[in-house]
Amino acid sequence: MPVFLDTTQPDFEASFKQLLSAKREDSPDVDDIVAAIIADVRKRGDAAVLDLTAKFDRLQLTPQTLAFGREEVDAEIAKVSPEDRAALELAAQRIRAYHVRQMPEDAQWTDPDGATLGWRWTPVAAAGLYVPGGLASYPSSVLMNAIPAKVAGVPRLCITVPTPDGVINPLVLLAARISGVDEIYRIGGAQAIAALAYGTETIPAVDKITGPGNAFVAAAKRRVFGKVGIDMIAGPSEILVIADADNDPDWIALDLLSQAEHDESAQSILITTDAAFGQAVARAVEKRLETLERRKIAGISWRDFGAVITVRDLAEAAALSDRIAPEHLELCVADPEGLSQTVTHAGAIFLGQWTPEAIGDYVGGPNHVLPTARSARFSSGLSVLDFVKRTTLARMTPEALRAIGPAAERLATSESLEAHGLSVSARLQKLNDPGA
Amino acid sequence: MPVFLDTTQPDFEASFKQLLSAKREDSPDVDDIVAAIIADVRKRGDAAVLDLTAKFDRLQLTPQTLAFGREEVDAEIAKVSPEDRAALELAAQRIRAYHVRQMPEDAQWTDPDGATLGWRWTPVAAAGLYVPGGLASYPSSVLMNAIPAKVAGVPRLCITVPTPDGVINPLVLLAARISGVDEIYRIGGAQAIAALAYGTETIPAVDKITGPGNAFVAAAKRRVFGKVGIDMIAGPSEILVIADADNDPDWIALDLLSQAEHDESAQSILITTDAAFGQAVARAVEKRLETLERRKIAGISWRDFGAVITVRDLAEAAALSDRIAPEHLELCVADPEGLSQTVTHAGAIFLGQWTPEAIGDYVGGPNHVLPTARSARFSSGLSVLDFVKRTTLARMTPEALRAIGPAAERLATSESLEAHGLSVSARLQKLNDPGA
Numbered sequence: 039m040p041v042f043l044d045t046t047q048p049d050f051e052a053s054f055k056q057l058l059s060a061k062r063e064d065s066p067d068v069d070d071i072v073a074a075i076i077a078d079v080r081k082r083g084d085a086a087v088l089d090l091t092a093k094f095d096r097l098q099l100t101p102q103t104l105a106f107g108r109e110e111v112d113a114e115i116a117k118v119s120p121e122d123r124a125a126l127e128l129a130a131q132r133i134r135a136y137h138v139r140q141m142p143e144d145a146q147w148t149d150p151d152g153a154t155l156g157w158r159w160t161p162v163a164a165a166g167l168y169v170p171g172g173l174a175s176y177p178s179s180v181l182m183n184a185i186p187a188k189v190a191g192v193p194r195l196c197i198t199v200p201t202p203d204g205v206i207n208p209l210v211l212l213a214a215r216i217s218g219v220d221e222i223y224r225i226g227g228a229q230a231i232a233a234l235a236y237g238t239e240t241i242p243a244v245d246k247i248t249g250p251g252n253a254f255v256a257a258a259k260r261r262v263f264g265k266v267g268i269d270m271i272a273g274p275s276e277i278l279v280i281a282d283a284d285n286d287p288d289w290i291a292l293d294l295l296s297q298a299e300h301d302e303s304a305q306s307i308l309i310t311t312d313a314a315f316g317q318a319v320a321r322a323v324e325k326r327l328e329t330l331e332r333r334k335i336a337g338i339s340w341r342d343f344g345a346v347i348t349v350r351d352l353a354e355a356a357a358l359s360d361r362i363a364p365e366h367l368e369l370c371v372a373d374p375e376g377l378s379q380t381v382t383h384a385g386a387i388f389l390g391q392w393t394p395e396a397i398g399d400y401v402g403g404p405n406h407v408l409p410t411a412r413s414a415r416f417s418s419g420l421s422v423l424d425f426v427k428r429t430t431l432a433r434m435t436p437e438a439l440r441a442i443g444p445a446a447e448r449l450a451t452s453e454s455l456e457a458h459g460l461s462v463s464a465r466l467q468k469l470n471d472p473g474a
Numbered sequence: 475m476p477v478f479l480d481t482t483q484p485d486f487e488a489s490f491k492q493l494l495s496a497k498r499e500d501s502p503d504v505d506d507i508v509a510a511i512i513a514d515v516r517k518r519g520d521a522a523v524l525d526l527t528a529k530f531d532r533l534q535l536t537p538q539t540l541a542f543g544r545e546e547v548d549a550e551i552a553k554v555s556p557e558d559r560a561a562l563e564l565a566a567q568r569i570r571a572y573h574v575r576q577m578p579e580d581a582q583w584t585d586p587d588g589a590t591l592g593w594r595w596t597p598v599a600a601a602g603l604y605v606p607g608g609l610a611s612y613p614s615s616v617l618m619n620a621i622p623a624k625v626a627g628v629p630r631l632c633i634t635v636p637t638p639d640g641v642i643n644p645l646v647l648l649a650a651r652i653s654g655v656d657e658i659y660r661i662g663g664a665q666a667i668a669a670l671a672y673g674t675e676t677i678p679a680v681d682k683i684t685g686p687g688n689a690f691v692a693a694a695k696r697r698v699f700g701k702v703g704i705d706m707i708a709g710p711s712e713i714l715v716i717a718d719a720d721n722d723p724d725w726i727a728l729d730l731l732s733q734a735e736h737d738e739s740a741q742s743i744l745i746t747t748d749a750a751f752g753q754a755v756a757r758a759v760e761k762r763l764e765t766l767e768r769r770k771i772a773g774i775s776w777r778d779f780g781a782v783i784t785v786r787d788l789a790e791a792a793a794l795s796d797r798i799a800p801e802h803l804e805l806c807v808a809d810p811e812g813l814s815q816t817v818t819h820a821g822a823i824f825l826g827q828w829t830p831e832a833i834g835d836y837v838g839g840p841n842h843v844l845p846t847a848r849s850a851r852f853s854s855g856l857s858v859l860d861f862v863k864r865t866t867l868a869r870m871t872p873e874a875l876r877a878i879g880p881a882a883e884r885l886a887t888s889e890s891l892e893a894h895g896l897s898v899s900a901r902l903q904k905l906n907d908p909g910a
Contacts, residue, residue, distance in 0.1 A: 122888055125881035132878065136591055139583075145575060154825075155572055155839050160818045162852045176889050209888055245852040264707065267852030271700065286904075292897035299893045331892045378867065382596045389590075389869035392901060396894035397870060400882040403591050404866035416598045416681040416703030418864040428854040430840035431814065433825035434833060442568070445561040446836040452558055452645055453612050456767045457735045458832035461728035465828060468722075 040306075040320065040344030044313065045354055057345055058361065058412075062274055062303040065253050072228045072257040079232035084239045090229040095171075095202045099224065101240045106211070106222040114208040115215060122209060129401045130181050130216045136403030137189045140422040146431065152438035156431045161191040162267070164242065165425055166234035167219070168249035168259075169210060171200035171226050177213035178399060182406050182420065183248050184217035190425035195219050196244065198234060200226020226251075231258035235266045246425065248407075269420055273410035274303035277395055278364035278384075280355045280377065281319075283312035285370045285391055291322035293368055296396050298339035299332040305343040307362065309355045316346040356380040363414040366395045385414045436469050476756065476780030480749065481790055493781055494797065494848075498710055498739040501689050508664045508693040515668035520675045526665040531607075531638045535660065537676045542647070542658040550644040551651060558645060565837045566617050566652045572839030573625045576858040582867065588874040592867045597627040598703070600678065601861055602670035603655070604685035604695075605646060607636035607662055613649035614835060618842050618856065619684050620653035626861035631655050632680065634670060636662020662687075667694035671702045682861065684843075705856055709846040710739035713831055714800035714820075716791045716813065717755075719748035721806045721827055727758035729804055732832050734775035735768040741779040743798065745791045752782040792816040799850040802831045821850045872905050 043053050078086040084101050091097050118126075146156030167183045169175060180197070187195050197214050199206070201224040214222055223241060225233065231251075237243030247259060248269040259268045277297040281290050294306035310316045323340060327333045349355045356377060359367060363383035371377055374389035381387065385408030388395050399406045407420035434442075443462045450459035479489050514522040520537050527533050554562075582592030603619045605611060616633070623631050633650050635642065637660040650658055659677060661669065667687075673679030683695060684705040695704045713733040717726050730742035746752045759776060763769050785791045792813060795803060799819035807813055810825035817823065821844030824831050835842045843856035870878075879898045886895035 121884060125884040125888075128878065128881045129885060132585075135585065139581060140593075142578070147575075149568075149571065149839075153838065157576075157840070163818070178885055178889065264847070264849065267849070286900075289897065289900055292893055292900055295893035296891070296897045299891060326893070326896075331890065336893065374869065381865075382599070383863075384865050386866040386868070389867065392872050392875050393868055393870040394897040394901065396886060396891075396897045397875070397879065397882050398866075398868055399894060400885045401878045402589065402868045402870075403585075404593070404868055408866075409863075411700070413700070413703070414863065414865070416863060419866060421864070423859070427819075427845075427850065427852060428857070429817075429820050429850070430822040430834075430844075430855060431825065432822070432829055432834055432838045432840055433810065434829040434838075436828050439828050439833070442564065442837045443833065445564045446833050448557060448561040449565060449614055449836045450832060452561075453614065454767065455732070455735060455832075457728055457731035457762070457772065458835060460762075461725065461732045461830040461832045464722075464725055464728055465830060 040340055040346055042316070042346050044348045045350060054347075054358070060343065062305060062343055065256070068253050068257050072254055072261060075228040076232040076258060076261055079229055079238065080236050087225055087229050087233050087238055087241075090227065091225050094227055095200050097201060097204055097224070104223050104225065104240050106224060111211050111215060111222065114206060115212045117208045118212050123212060126177060126181070126209065126213055126216060129178065130185060132401050132403045133181055133185045133405075134189060137186045137405070137422050140186075141189065142423065142426065151441040152435045153442070154433040157428050158431060159426045159428050161193070161426050162245040163192075164194040164196070164244040165192045165246045165248065166244040167195065167197045168230060168247065168251050168255055169197055169199040170251055170255075171202055175199065175207045175210055177207065177209035178406065179250065180210055180213035181217055184214065184219050186405065186420060186422045187425045188218045190422045192425050194244070196221035196223065196234075198223045198225050198230035200224070200230070228254045228258035231255060231262060235262035248420065248424065269407065269424055270409060270413065270417060272407070274305065275300045276305045276364050276410060277366040277368065278307045278309065278359055278362055279368040279370060280309045280352070280359065281315065281370040282310065282372065283315040284372065285315070287315065287318040287322040288326070289391065289394070290319045290370065291326055293394050294319070294323060294340070294344070295326055295330065295336050296394070297366065298336040298344065299330065302335050302338040303343070304339045306340060307345045307347065307364070309347045309349055309358060311349055311351060311355070313348040316348055320346055352377055353380065359384065363412040365408045365410045365414065366398070368393070368395055383414045385409045385419050439465060440469055476776055476782055478752070478782050480784045481786060490783075490794070496779065498741060498779055501692070504689050504693050508690055508697060511664040512668040512694060512697055515665055515674065516672050523661055523665050523669050523674055523677075526663065527661050530663055531636050533637060533640055533660070540659050540661065540676050542660060547647050547651060547658065550642060551648045553644045554648050559648060562613060562617070562645065562649055562652060565614065566621060568837050568839045569617055569621045569841075570625060573622045573841070573858050576622070577625065578859065578862065587877040588871045589878070590869040593864050594867060595862045595864050597629070597862050598681040599628075600630040600632070600680040601628045601682045601684065602680040603631065603633045604666060604683065604687050604691055605633055605635040606687055606691075607638055611635065611643045611646055613643065613645035614842065615686065616646055616649035617653055620650065620655050622841065622856060622858045623861045624654045626858045628861050630680070632657035632659065632670075634659045634661050634666035636660070636666070664690045664694035667691060667698060671698035684856065684860065705843065705860055706845060706849065706853060708843070710741065711736045712741045712800050712846060713802040713804065714743045714745065714795055714798055715804040715806060716745045716788070716795065717751070717806035718746065718808065719751040720808065721751070723751065723754035723758040724762070725827065725830070726755045726806065727762055729830050730755070730759060730776070730780070731762055731766065731772050732830070733802065734772040734780065735766065736771075738771050738774040739779070740775045742776060743781045743783065743800070745783045745785055745794060747785055747787060747791070749784040752784055756782055788813055789816065795820065799848040801844045801846045801850065802834070804829070804831055819850045821845045821855050875901060876905055
């Protein structure tokens, strides 16, 4: 049973705080193992990667077979049904159309003092995308990570995907092909992250690593952060649905379950203005749990972390939502746009009852890599911005230096940084006395 | 003596690689101490912060005196000279004018399938800025961190600044006042970071922490990352100057020294097309080092990490610059704009001989918090973007769902996520058979 809360009850604040602070994930401490793996890859390069792949994935590779060959990819892709291919291509086209609008613009202007200022955006030179193997090997995640990188203009984009016992999901390869991925390595785990960050004889190092992974991958990403850029370390998925009574309880139940089925640690919360509707949704969840393929996972998630909260009005709902700062927020109310204006912290908002969150996972266009665990308070989903960086530009004329240089000199002196001040005053001296 | 390299020499590549990989900083391992301090602050709140401040800063505070009072700030600020105040205000005005242009725009559009898509940017609700005490207590850094936050619209911005033995730099308080900082706490070290991240009875928690600090502060920021957002962990400062022979060697020497004087681990590199000019600059550095106030620090930095590289032409210079990915890049050449177009990885570029890097530290306008240690390959300087986050928006009409829903269903099935598919198909069913 999920928890049922009601804002009119005296113990609500205490119960809500407990819900907010519930620890959903116990990450095993794999830091020592990961440190050893990274050290091994830095020291022995390919040889270490090959040994670790033989050990963990039961797969004997050589430097020549670390990467998929073009023909191999062609052969795997040929296995994909035309319907699956069409669906992937539609998704890719829509994701691309959304992300091209995110490309930030360069700027340059001259200010009243005569200083020319601005900035320029450029893509990272090489990015690596980690794709999990096995059950969590989602072709949609390949699109969501690879397309923003290619839209950003990243010239070299590679993927690492473990293929335990040599098994690969052809849809993953097709998604990589559609997205324009340049290299695909059949390696995984901390050894893949180490190879991407430090490079080996066969795998050139990249500058940025993104993509989800297990505890070993997450720990390895934390460790190489600084040597390369990384995206956020993602936690278990979450959804918050705010719904009034004018909804089909079964639709809302399915939306809640579409997060719960991801992971036993996922969290699905319903906030409603109508207690009876909340009860009806809970019953609909139980009914769907009788037959759902992933009922075991979804059932545990709903039981341990699910919640149904009854509120007095939608203003109260929006305020609670901001305290939750959900990864996914569905607004199934009469005026979803109006309600969305009163919400500040959310990774992605799905407006109205015709927008189930699952649309956003695949074909909506916005990215499905989103901030979890309340981090929407301070961070954003994956975007083109993750694959570009900004260089600021400044050019002074002699007149501009004359106008603002003395203030720089003064501040340098107040900070006891004499050379800073001298680098300005030496030039000002020349300006004031060209013959000197 | 700095190293002298020449791209025409056979051992150049090996020497350059050595220069690139030289370890400039030995961070002491303070992780255990920091973990204990954070745990203490989480457990005991104010009491822990007060005890630690008494211990490390020799300062007895109470919950009532943790923050500076308004009158206290007024009294300190009154000590600042009119000239220093005017310089700070000019700097603030120019930094603000630059950063307001960085504010990203919201977007919304309806695509051919009838889906309404977009995104919205909102500021973080509360940000905390760490300001070091003592020698490294730079008022300019207060401006550079606080102004982007206020431009972003952060409603609550607080500062922590340690005041060992009760000593505070009035210019730091004035910079905070000018920037619109809301609260100033006289605490520092890992205990300040812990208080900002987790909150105490007196200090409400923030969502984002920025600002430089010593090894304890850096380790604490790493530890609280995830609970709150942080900016980059900054390393020692760096400058790369690319200069042809048509420059005053003394000016270039001063520009190199303005980084070297920051820190014994700072790095200053000159790349020139003229070996004799390189020698002249090195001589000018030695001459300035005879009298410079911070000659000890600057001398060690220049001796241990300085370099003068002679290249065949500017194309070679640009290529080497991209391998260095410098924090600061000065282009003292005839066509600095043209050369800047051929450079991809740099935190900030200073164009032409009238733009000494020190201008950018104070009054240029662009931020002086910039990526160090080659991280300009994948990251950017501090900006308004560090204090906002993006929420993506999607709204389907029934027609849009009919158009793209089946592809989502298909992909959900291929990923074995049945509830995802059902959340779409249940709605499509209703559309196709409204009476059902």
